Amino acid sequence: MSYGTRQKFYHSKAWNDVRKTVWIKQHLLCNRCHKPVYVDGISEYLPKEKRRTGIVHHKIYLDNINVYDPHITLDINNLEGVCKECHELEHHQDQVTRNDYVFDDDGNLVLKQK
Template sequence: MNRSAEVEAFYVSWKWRRCRKAYAESVGKICEECLKEGVIETGSKENPLETHHKIELTDENINDPNITLNWDNLELLCKKHHDMKRKKKEKRWKIGPDGHVTV
């Protein structure tokens, strides 16, 4: 994933670290998607829990705390579910230098 320096800096900030920790504790440190499936996943070394932004952070919204730090824009996911959500957002095609679409 290509992130700008400003977005990368946010993800190592004390504000984000404090927010993601408090959010994880508020949902019981359980993957929210696994819980919907009736499974309790508390994370492990192989499948860690990650706090996911539903609305992806960009240069345009990085300074908006309603996007970056708002719990309504967060969900706690295991690595499996987090990777699945990220893959859905990735383009499955691109336009090459010759103007043709490639998969």
């Protein structure tokens, strides 16, 4: 998937709205380890080192094609709010994470900046 497409999607209002809905539904708790997470725009301010970043994960991973399909990208049933640690575990298990990819602050898989 092109970097631009992903960025556009993750910065859309529609995504921001659905992302918030997921977190409110989960009471800002990770769906896997049930620890409280920090979510921009919802959580009260916390210094960075105290934050456990919350990430909304797509159960059906996004690819070049389905990123244009709102039934995949914005379907609440395809979304799961998890903390950064659990999210990395998920993607490691499926070996999606490669050495040249990292997660950015929003939990998006992006090419490592050289």
